[in-house]
Structures are given as C-alpha cells and as structure tokens.
Amino acid sequence: MANWLDNSVKYVAGVGEVRAKLLEKELGIITIGDLLSFYPFRYVDRTKIYSIAEVNTSMDSSLVQVRARITGVAYSGTGRKQRFTAFASDSTGSVELTWFRGIKWVEKSVEVGREYIIFGRPSFYRGEVQFAHPELELVEQALNRTDRFAMQGIYSSTEKIASTLGTKGFIKLIRNAWAVAEKHIVERLPEWLLDQYSLVPLRQAMHDIHFPPSAERLKAAERRLKFDEFLGVQLSVQSLRSDRLSRRNGFLFPKVGELFNDFFNNRLPFSLTTAQKRVIKEIRQDTVTGYQMNRLLQGDVGSGKTMVALMSMLLAIDNGFQACMMAPTEILARQHYATISRQTEGMNLRVAILTGSSKAVERRHALEGIASGEVDILIGTHALIEDCVQFANLGYVVIDEQQRFGVEQRARLWTKNQQPPHILVMTATPIPRTLAMTLYGDLDVSVIDELPPGRQPIRTYHYTDAARLKLWGFLREQIAGGRQVYVVYPLIKESETMDYKDLEDGFESIVRDFPLPTYRVTVCHGKMKPQDKEESMRQFKDHEADILVATSVIEVGVDVPNATVMVIESAERFGLSQLHQLRGRVGRGGGQSFCILMSGEKLSREARQRLQAMCQTTDGFRLAELDLKLRGAGDINGTQQSGMAFDLKIANPTLDADLLQTAREAAIRVLATDPQLQKAENQPLRTLRERHSAGQRFDFSMIS
Numbered sequence: 001m002a003n004w005l006d007n008s009v010k011y012v013a014g015v016g017e018v019r020a021k022l023l024e025k026e027l028g029i030i031t032i033g034d035l036l037s038f039y040p041f042r043y044v045d046r047t048k049i050y051s052i053a054e055v056n057t058s059m060d061s062s063l064v065q066v067r068a069r070i071t072g073v074a075y076s077g078t079g080r081k082q083r084f085t086a087f088a089s090d091s092t093g094s095v096e097l098t099w100f101r102g103i104k105w106v107e108k109s110v111e112v113g114r115e116y117i118i119f120g121r122p123s124f125y126r127g128e129v130q131f132a133h134p135e136l137e138l139v140e141q142a143l144n145r146t147d148r149f150a151m152q153g154i155y156s157s158t159e160k161i162a163s164t165l166g167t168k169g170f171i172k173l174i175r176n177a178w179a180v181a182e183k184h185i186v187e188r189l190p191e192w193l194l195d196q197y198s199l200v201p202l203r204q205a206m207h208d209i210h211f212p213p214s215a216e217r218l219k220a221a222e223r224r225l226k227f228d229e230f231l232g233v234q235l236s237v238q239s240l241r242s243d244r245l246s247r248r249n250g251f252l253f254p255k256v257g258e259l260f261n262d263f264f265n266n267r268l269p270f271s272l273t274t275a276q277k278r279v280i281k282e283i284r285q286d287t288v289t290g291y292q293m294n295r296l297l298q299g300d301v302g303s304g305k306t307m308v309a310l311m312s313m314l315l316a317i318d319n320g321f322q323a324c325m326m327a328p329t330e331i332l333a334r335q336h337y338a339t340i341s342r343q344t345e346g347m348n349l350r351v352a353i354l355t356g357s358s359k360a361v362e363r364r365h366a367l368e369g370i371a372s373g374e375v376d377i378l379i380g381t382h383a384l385i386e387d388c389v390q391f392a393n394l395g396y397v398v399i400d401e402q403q404r405f406g407v408e409q410r411a412r413l414w415t416k417n418q419q420p421p422h423i424l425v426m427t428a429t430p431i432p433r434t435l436a437m438t439l440y441g442d443l444d445v446s447v448i449d450e451l452p453p454g455r456q457p458i459r460t461y462h463y464t465d466a467a468r469l470k471l472w473g474f475l476r477e478q479i480a481g482g483r484q485v486y487v488v489y490p491l492i493k494e495s496e497t498m499d500y501k502d503l504e505d506g507f508e509s510i511v512r513d514f515p516l517p518t519y520r521v522t523v524c525h526g527k528m529k530p531q532d533k534e535e536s537m538r539q540f541k542d543h544e545a546d547i548l549v550a551t552s553v554i555e556v557g558v559d560v561p562n563a564t565v566m567v568i569e570s571a572e573r574f575g576l577s578q579l580h581q582l583r584g585r586v587g588r589g590g591g592q593s594f595c596i597l598m599s600g601e602k603l604s605r606e607a608r609q610r611l612q613a614m615c616q617t618t619d620g621f622r623l624a625e626l627d628l629k630l631r632g633a634g635d636i637n638g639t640q641q642s643g644m645a646f647d648l649k650i651a652n653p654t655l656d657a658d659l660l661q662t663a664r665e666a667a668i669r670v671l672a673t674d675p676q677l678q679k680a681e682n683q684p685l686r687t688l689r690e691r692h693s694a695g696q697r698f699d700f701s702m703i704s
C-alpha cells in the first residue's frame, strides 16, 4: 500500500540530499513518516519564565527561560578561541551569555538595550549564572507569536545533528514536515476502538506529541500513540498464538519412560521441591497436547531450574527425541555438562558438549553423534545454532538464562527439525506475564517460587574501602572454617582495559595478603584461554583453591555449594539484577553465606539505592521490580539488547503496563471478529501489526 508518508525525508523543506543522508546516518530517519515518528523524549514548559534570582544550582543544565535586558557586550580571545559575551539583567540580578561559535551571526542579532526571552541551560560559576549558546528572542516577538506552544519538545540528538542543525533547526524540520504531511495522516483505528478506549484521533495525536498545546493534550497524545504500538505488538502476538494453536504440529511426549523413572527413583540426589514438581508437571501437560510448547520458566537464582531442565529432557528422550540445552557462557555450559553427566552416570544416555572452543575431537564427537542420533543430549553455547549442527530428531530445547540471548539466536534453534521442537526458556530475572509476552512474544509462563529447603538467607553488607582490613580478617576466618570465597570485579565493555587492570591489581594484592601455603588463590576472566579458565574453575570447584578472583563471567549459573562469601568490588557499577545474580553464587549449600558489596565513598543516589536494596532483601522478584523502577524509561534499550522482539518508540512495557493490558484486550476483540485481519476496515491494523512484529527478519512463530 503506497503511503505518502513513506516518501523520502529529503522532500521536506530544509532537508535536501545532504541532510537526508545525515538524518539517516545519525538518527535512522529515512522517510517523512520516520521524521514525524521521531518523538520528543521530554518537554520543557515554555510558559514559565523565571526571574534571574530564581535560577539556582538545582536547575544546573536543565532548560529554563528568563526575561532580561541586554546591558552590554564584550569580545575576548582571538581566532579559534574567540568568544562573544553579552551581559543581561532583570530587576533581580544579572547573567552572562556566552558564544564560542557563530559569533558573526549572534553579534548582529543581539542589541544592547533591548529585552529578550533567553532560553538555555544555566551553569554556575562562583555564584554567577551563565548561559552558553542560549536561544534569544525579542520579547515583543516572542509574546506575539501565534505558534507559541506551552511546551516545547526536546528531541534526542547526536553531536553531528546538534552542530549542523541545532535544537531550533531540528524543530523547524519537524514543523516543515508537519505542514506538508498533516493532510496525509489518515486514521488507522476503526471508530469503535477510538470510542471504546477513549483515544484521540491520530492526526491530533501526531500534532500534539510534537507541539503540545497543553499538558492534558500531550498526555492524550502519548496515550494514543503508545496504544497504537502496543496494539500492533499484541495483534502480532495474538495472531501467532492462534496460528501456533491451529497448527497442532507439536511433538508428542506421551510416555513417562525408563530414563525418567530410573532417574526419579534411583538417582535424584534430593527430593524435588513442590514448585519443581509443579513445573515438571506443567511441561508434561504441554507436551501431550499436540501443540508446540513455548514456555518461560522463571525461578530465582538457586531455585533449582537445572533439575527441571534435566528431568524434562529425559522425558523427551524417553519418547524417542533428542534434547539440547543452550547456555550463555562457556563456563556455564561446561558446568551443566559436568553436572548432568555426573547425575546421569551409568544410565543408558549419551550426553555431549559443543562450544566455540571445543577441540576437533570433542566437536566431531558432538556433531556426528547428534547427526546419527547416537547422542541424546547436546549441551553447549551459541555454537549450537551454527548451521553445521544437524540433529537426527531434535524434539526439545532448553535455553538457560535466556535474557542473555538475542531473539535471532534463539529463533535459529527452532529450525533444527522439520517440526518445531518444544521450547523451555529459563530465566532468573522475573518479569510480569504481559511484559514477558511483549518482550518475547507468544509464551506461557511457569514459576518456581520456592527455594530448596535448608537455605539460610544470605547476609548482605555494604562496605567502603575503609573497611578493607576488617573484610580481609573476615575472609581469613571463613577460609579457616573450610569455606571458599569469590571476589568479583566489574567488566564493562567500554572500559575493558581499565577493568582488567583493576582485576589484575586486585588479584596481586589478594595474593600478597593471602599468601601460600595457607591460602590458595586462583583467577578467572574472559581474556584467559578457555582451558585455563576451565582449569581455574575446576580448582575452585574441587576446593583446590580458597579464593576465586573473577570478572562477572561467573555471574550466571556457576554452582559451588561450599563457597559462602561473595565479595563484589566496585559494586556500584553493577546493575541490580547482576548483583542479585552474583549473590546467587553463594548460599547454595548449608551454612550461613555472605555477600559483601564494596564501593567508594562517593555514590550516585541511584547506586546507593541499589546497594541498599541488596542489603534489605534477597527476594529476586522484589529486586526485579525495583530494578525496573530505578531504570525506568532507560530500561527499554537494555531490554532491546537482551532480545526484545518488537520495535517500540514511545511505549514502555514496564511503565505503561496498564495500557499494554488494554491493548491486549483490544487486540483479542479485533481478532475475535476478524482473525486474519481481512476486512477492509482492518487493513490499516494489518499494517500496524506488520510494523510492530519482528517477523520481517525471520519466521515469527519461531520466537519464544
């Protein structure tokens, strides 16, 4: 369907070829529609004019307006260092306005003796208020403007955009685009939906989101545009669901066979928790229906998800299928392999491993065994999704710590058999069901809400460097009692070199302060060779080392029950869910475990809240909630990286959960009367659905 808004943005007045390229490169804006869907991320109230005395340090770097008369100007510096300063004052005080660029133009537009509305970000120097590169507008002119909106949108920008277009220039482009596009914006929702859910018309919403005449109108516009995005997503999710359920091409696992029974009766090392039993039952029920299972298993760290994975894999094998389990890191994959091999030793079952660093023999063994059907369970990293991995009859896929995998990576596992295998996705990061559906598509959710018995809650403390001696003393005590200790350093991609230096320095000082032969210290980080990493993990696991110094590579899944202390260095640099994951490495055996969060004295408010929350609770669900709150809107990006299936510009599934629910309901109603979206009036909805599905890149039914 040809849509006028799909025309290139270069036809907008003030854009042209060069700027069109720039907009595409910097902001991904290609069409006029893209430009108009580039919404402000924030608004400033332009009805509010402060007196100079009111401008104070709490407004540092936020946009404000003052009304003041220019009292004089000055030039200083020469050449590239040249600057132009204007002095302005009102009855309450004076400010300095400075320009470093575009001086020729500014000096012409600033007239001494006249009064201006000054709009910009104040900074403070020795009690003086300064504005660098403010916008100026003569008071008479500003007050007479008819297109003066109460609120002005602030658009996110890049350095290039800011230096070529500037804030004002960008807004002008939006205005120009609006002028030509307005009449081409046609309503896409049927009348009854607008009525039913009290939504404002699309054209009004598009106008108001850029040029809000009032706070109320802005709110209504935001609600309408968010609704559309959610509706698109939900139409896609709900269509998929009915599609999957109509296909009835799920493998059948009707039998509880020899392997499962043998394991359950003779080898289970502990009794299952009620929650584990319930989830296994849910999986069992799913796999006898004839529908493909798509299940998300949420369970806090240490809740015993691996056992559920193993037992459900046995179920698949009992019914003549192969199973595979994908883990996000080499260490974790190796650990699963070791645990599962040990727990199933002597059974009529072949387990193989495949990772990126598998040597030729191991690799051949895995690939051949999997292709011939000889191997029953393949455990590995994302190496499992490579094309050369061909299963004889893959029926069941477990994905561990799924938040670490992108949608695409997961989707490729689905294609490893003619019919899609059943999928169990496991995560320790709990999210509400509707949110999960939005983020990961069409799936059912199981929860392990109970820890194995006998676990004592981990005690968490926050120390600064001043307490290091005390901490060292404590570690010595624990080690003397036969316990083991983790010391973890952050590793952030951007500052990797520095991070490794921190870790190396830390390691050296620990080796010095905890000397042999009393203390055995080992180290494990991403830069080491896989076999060295593995060896160091083995030493720790077999208690040949007392202290493991590591980066967050050990964050997920590592299981050493005798380790009782987790020291997290520069803890303020970790996110809440990461901290919780790391803490989950201890408290896995009997006995009291401890988590020590080390940080500097100076902390941002948010970091302090995170560390406080960690000390207050060990409940992963509560922490996850708090995490979402603390991260707020910024969360979207993080979620996207972690595999969000949908393209959302303005709606935030976390913050707008209610609206998401509403849109879900609306989608179900629409599809109830027109399941294929075939009616003429629903064609725009079809477009909306396509825009918000990730299906352009691969078959959507394969995304969990």
Ligand code: ADP
Binding pocket: 270, 271, 272, 273, 276, 299, 300, 301, 302, 303, 304, 305, 306, 307, 428, 452, 453, 557, 559, 561, 584, 588
């Ligand atoms: P996670 O859910 O974080 O992946 P794991 O599967 O690694 O947790 O299990 C954590 C620890 O708890 C492991 O040492 C595991 O053997 C043990 N465990 C699992 N289930 C039970 C149970 N029902 N009773 C006692 N210990 C259990």
Ligand code: MG
Binding pocket: 305, 306, 400, 556, 557
């Ligand atoms: Mg795990």
